[in-house]
Structure formats: structure tokens, C-alpha cells
Amino acid sequence: MTVTGTPNTITELVGQFATASPDRLDASYHQLVRAAWDNGELTLLASPVAEEIVSRLERVDDLRKAYLAELAGLLVQAEVPDTGGPVTTVLRAELDRFLALWRGTNRQQPLYWALLYLLSHFPGDRDRVLATAREVGLDPDDQSRLERSLDELDPEAPVLGRVFPYPAAYDEMSSSEKDFDNTWIRTLSRIQIVSQWHNDIESVRGHAGAKAFYAIRHGAPTPVTPDDQPPRVAEPPDADDPALFGPHLTALRCPRCRGKLTVRQGAAECSCGTGFPITKGILNLLDSTGGSGDLLSQLxxxxxxxxxxxxxxxxxxxxxxxxxxxxxxxxxxxxxxxxxxxxxxxxxxxxxxxxxxxxxxxxxxxxxxxxxxxxxxxxxxxxxxxxxxxxxxxxxxxxxxxxxxxxxxxxxxxxxxxxxxxxxxxxxxxxxxxxxxxxxxxxxxxxxxxxxxxxxxxxxxxxxxxxxxxxxxxxxxxxxxxxxxxxxxxxxxxxxxxxxxxxxxxxx
CATH class of the missing domain: 3.40.50.150 (Vaccinia Virus protein VP39)
Known part of the structure; x- marks a missing residue:
């Protein structure tokens, strides 16, 4: 924890932010942030800043409220995994105010996104936060991120990974993919499970924070639209024909000796005696055994x-x-x-x-x-x-x-x-x-x-x-x-x- 400024300076900084002209607002805000927060760590003045946020919240316009909600989220996040730290305690006591503010917003307003980020940090109030989320009508992707951020870890049956771009995107996973996930999770130690859990939560909250940051300074983000996947081309008769590599042999080189390669069915060979497998039209130049078994298992x-x-x-x-x-x-x-x-x-x-x-x-x-x-x-x-x-x-x-x-x-x-x-x-x-x-x-x-x-x-x-x-x-x-x-x-x-x-x- 670092030290920056004095309590009197904090009051002055908050006052300057509250009255800053539009062209100075962001710069004034960053002065306030640096007094309380340093690259993810709290300064000794974080608690006075949190108290000033609470004091000023009702006396500033909605854009400044959004800035202050973003800062409140940064301060609470810096205390994670401690859910009872001094800053979190100050801000959690105002949860009813935050929820009421959120109910009065819509997705076109920066405050909507800033409060979503802030409220993702209170797992002890999960039911209340999610009830309000249903009222404000979160999109499914943000809803699933918020739900994951408010979950509690069950070490005996942990839900890990699959958080990007958002947890609900994985609902349609096949049974084999779910089995793969469960197999991977079973290899983790208790310490690794806890570490992965916190990384997952940090990721979904970081995404919410990034979206709020953009909304405050540039306007509401558009709803995410999946990309179109290019169509599959009909397979020609001899897709595994070694002639597929013919046009590239003047350029391709052996990774060991830089010699020229020749290809035949199932392999490429160099005059230095090294062979490389070709399986399903894929030449594996990282495997110099000449066999295709390992590549087949990976595919x-x-x-x-x-x-x-x-x-x-x-x-x-x-x-x-x-x-x-x-x-x-x-x-x-x-x-x-x-x-x-x-x-x-x-x-x-x-x-x-x-x-x-x-x-x-x-x-x-x-x-x-x-x-x-x-x-x-x-x-x-x-x-x-x-x-x-x-x-x-x-x-x-x-x-x-x-x-x-x-x-x-x-x-x-x-x-x-x-x-x-x-x-x-x-x-x-x-x-x-x-x-x-x-x-x-x-x-x-x-x-x-x-x-x-x-x-x-x-x-x-x-x-x-x-x-x-x-x-x-x-x-x-x-x-x-x-x-x-x-x-x-x-x-x-x-x-x-x-x-x-x-x-x-x-x-x-």
C-alpha cells in the first residue's frame, strides 16, 4: 500500500472533480484515482476517498456518478479476496443506494455500465444484485458474467474456466467437451483450484470494467454480434494427395538443416535423413520422428x-x-x-x-x-x-x-x-x-x-x-x-x- 497526498487534499481533489469543466473532467478524475489507487494497489488514502465517494454521490450529475462508481469498483477490487476490508465495508454499506441508482438507468447511460462493474464485487449480496439485474434487463452475456462474478467457490465441485467471452457461451458444449473440462479440473490441486477460481472472477470483472471505462468516455457499447464463419468448401477427391505441397516445395525448407524437402504419401523427407509426417494434409515440421501417430492423436x-x-x-x-x-x-x-x-x-x-x-x-x-x-x-x-x-x-x-x-x-x-x-x-x-x-x-x-x-x-x-x-x-x-x-x-x-x-x- 502506497501513500499519496493528505486527507485535506482528498477533499480538495473530490471537490475539483465535482466542479471540473467537461474538457478537464477526465484529467481531474485521474488525479483523484492516483490519490487512492496505484496500478491495482490501494494507497493509505483509499478509505478517505471511499468515504468522499459516498458523501458526494448524490450531489453530482450522472456522468460524474459513473466515474465515481468506476473508482469505487477499482478500490473494492484491490481488496479482493478480502470481502471485509475497510474500503469494501464502507461501500457495501451503500449497496441499497447503488441498486436504486442502477434501477433508474438504461444501457445507453454510462452509469448503467459503471454500476454493473461495481456491483459485480459483492458476492455476499448475490441475490439482491441479481434481482436488480433482472429489472434493468442485462443482455445474456453480461448476465452470465455477473452471475459468475458473484458465485462462491465450491472446492469439491468447482466450476472453472470457460469465462471468455462469457460463461453462457459455453452452455451448448457437447458432453465430450464437458468431460474434457472435468478431467482437466480433476488434475488440479486445491491451491491451483483456488488460484484458477480467482483468475476467472478477475477476468469477468475486468471485462465489465473495460466496458464501463469505454461507456464513460465514449458512449454505450453496442451489443456483441457473433462473426460469420466462412462456409466449408466441398472436399476435392484427393485432399491428402502429396501434390498439395508441390507449389510450395521451392520455398519450404527442413527446420533442421534448411535443406529442400521432398514429399510422398504420408511424409516429407530431407536429404539430411530427417522425415516429417503428413497427416490429413498437415505437414508436421515439429515432429522429426517421421511417424503420424502423435499428430493423429492431437487431431x-x-x-x-x-x-x-x-x-x-x-x-x-x-x-x-x-x-x-x-x-x-x-x-x-x-x-x-x-x-x-x-x-x-x-x-x-x-x-x-x-x-x-x-x-x-x-x-x-x-x-x-x-x-x-x-x-x-x-x-x-x-x-x-x-x-x-x-x-x-x-x-x-x-x-x-x-x-x-x-x-x-x-x-x-x-x-x-x-x-x-x-x-x-x-x-x-x-x-x-x-x-x-x-x-x-x-x-x-x-x-x-x-x-x-x-x-x-x-x-x-x-x-x-x-x-x-x-x-x-x-x-x-x-x-x-x-x-x-x-x-x-x-x-x-x-x-x-x-x-x-x-x-x-x-x-x-
Missing amino acids: ATISTMSYFYEVYARPAFRRLCGMNWEDQVDHEWEQAYIAEHVRPVDGPVLDLAAGSGMWTNTLAELVGADRVIGLDIAPGPLASLRDRRPDVAAVVASAGSLPFDDASVGAVVCWDALQAFPEVAPAAIAEVGRCLRPGGSFTLYTFENAENEIYRHFLRSNRFPNHKDGLTLFDRADLEAWLAHARLEVVDAQLPGQQYIITAVKQG
């Missing part, structure tokens, strides 16, 4: 989750990380950008970190399936890619060490993926620069770190498999430096919100 675990990720999770991630709460960038916008800016020279067109192939499909329609190759480090999603585009070759390999010859690739697209492997990102961009032919385009969509410490805190509250310590994104200066070092010159940049969308060209 067999795939279910509907790739579809779920594309249709539900990805648009929610785009909204959260890109501050894209009004869907300024939507699926149609993305497709149009790729169609306009991907300009390959000779050579394969690489979908880097292709996942289950949403953008592979777009590229195949743009340049022809025989020119496209999808690459990902995970075999599972590539099985979905091959189901969708059996006329496109797929490769299991690392983005940090691309299996292509120098200056052999005609274009690279890495769309909404770089943030999934942040530690490898500098090496991945360097590899793109190495593999691209001069004049070839690199089209990139990722996300920048929030400059605002509050929104950055809400993002960091979200836990993902590749961000177990909290979600962090990229600094623009780093992205620009990596591109320049790879001799990639940016020729187009679209930077809405915190979205970093560029096309660069490899220099000769």
Missing part, C-alpha cells in the same frame, strides 16, 4: 472449439483489446482490408498463425488456394482449417523459426494472432522479413497496450493460456522497431482504438 482431440473461437471469442477479444466496443472494425471490414492490401509477388502466400483458417479462406479466395499455405504451432486448429479448405496445404511449425528459404515467400498475413505469442513476436517479424521476397507484402493486425493505466489494468485482469500473468499487448514503438529491423516499410496504417493494422513491404 482427434479437436471438437467444435475452433468454431466457437472464431464465431464468439474472437470478436469479443477484438472489442476488448482494441477498444472496439462499437464494432468500428468488424468482420466485413477485416475482409475488405485484406482484399485491398495483400499484394503478393511470386511465391507462396503464407497465413502465419492461421489457426482454424478464417483468414486462410479469405486468402484462398483472393489469390487461389494453390498459392496459400497455412502455418500454426498447434495441430488442432489446422484440422479445422483443412476441413474448411482441403485444397490448402497446412504446416505445423513455429512462427519464430519459419521453415522457408530466404526471399522465397510472396506475401505474409498475420491477422489477429501476434499477441498470442508475445515472447516470440520480435523473432517472428524478423523471420517474415527474412522469408519475404523484395516487394512482397506483410499484412498485420494486432493490438497496442493501452496508454491509460485504468484500461490497461482491466486488460491485464484477463487471463488467457498465453497470458497466465494477465494480458499484455505491444508498445507501438516496439512494433515499429521490429518492422524496421526486418526491412519492412509500412505503406498503410489503420490505427482505430488500440488496434494496430498495417501493411508493410519488404525492401530490396
